[in-house]
Structure formats: C-alpha cells, structure tokens
Amino acid sequence: MHTQRKQATTRASRPARAPRPEYTAAVRYLDGRRDIFRVRNADDIADARAVVIAELGEVQSLVIALRP
8 A cells, every 4th residue: 555645845935034224434533533334233324323322432423324
C-alpha cells in the first residue's frame, strides 16, 4: 500500500521592510571646528537631531538633511 506524503509548504516570506532613512548632520562646535556625520537608525529628523546632540553635547550650530 502506498503512503501519502505531506505536501511541502512554502515558507511565508516576511514583507520587505522599507529601509530606514539616513541623515547627514553638519556640526559647528563652540570653538569653531566643524564636522560632518552620518546618522543612521533615526526615526525622523527630530530624532536625528536628538541623537547628534546627545552624542556631542552643546554645539554652536547643527544642520541636518535627509540623505538621497
């Protein structure tokens, strides 16, 4: 007698998650030095700003832009 085989089920793939945006932060320090940073894993521009300020402390100016 033949036994029945269970049909192979395909794994349901996870839906593709949209990549998180990356931001560029241009910083001018209180002593006049300047630097540019790449900010990853921020939810939005406000979060990216908070990440940079938390990392660097007080700065003279800070400009953040969404990376293309």
